[in-house]
Amino acid sequence: MPTGNVLPGPKIAPWVCPSCREAVPRLLPNGLRNRVRLTERNMVLQSPEIHAALTKVQGLRATEVCYACAEIYQELLGTLIRPPWEEGDARSSPGLNDTGIIGALLPIAGRGTQVLIFHAVHGTLCNTETEELRQLNPDRLTYPGSRGAIAPCVWSLYEDHVAELHSGAPPSP
Numbered sequence: 001m002p003t004g005n006v007l008p009g010p011k012i013a014p015w016v017c018p019s020c021r022e023a024v025p026r027l028l029p030n031g032l033r034n035r036v037r038l039t040e041r042n043m044v045l046q047s048p049e050i051h052a053a054l055t056k057v058q059g060l061r062a063t064e065v066c067y068a069c070a071e072i073y074q075e076l077l078g079t080l081i082r083p084p085w086e087e088g089d090a091r092s093s094p095g096l097n098d099t100g101i102i103g104a105l106l107p108i109a110g111r112g113t114q115v116l117i118f119h120a121v122h123g124t125l126c127n128t129e130t131e132e133l134r135q136l137n138p139d140r141l142t143y144p145g146s147r148g149a150i151a152p153c154v155w156s157l158y159e160d161h162v163a164e165l166h167s168g169a170p171p172s173p
């Protein structure tokens, strides 16, 4: 039978992931669905200031992203981030007072994932920057060896998140 008669079934056809906005296959090579349903814990750190900032993000929220994007969410949420102009490797040095934290990632239909970055402004967490995931420079992510001059409200959020990851507790829905 000529192979030209083989039509891709509905499960092979790609779908556009609302996060990376790429046409990705519906199935992974191992046969699993290439769509991961996000829970709030995958997207948002637990803080009243961050929850308040979410209400200002316009647009329809998507609920499922591709597998690769779901992995990126896990990597980015709760990660410390430094300003775009700062250079060098902060891994072994103490944190700086302009270090912020990725407090939320929201997949917005038609606009891709919005990454919400928070800094301490007069001791309170503020959404100082919102960047599209595809535009975010990964060199900005920072893993300081100690708190250093990082604002206490940013550092405690970071520590709580790391503690939760290490506790191995299953994420609540």
Ligand SMILES: [Zn+2]
Binding pocket: 017, 018, 019, 020, 021, 022, 065, 066, 067, 068, 069
């Ligand atoms: Zn994606």
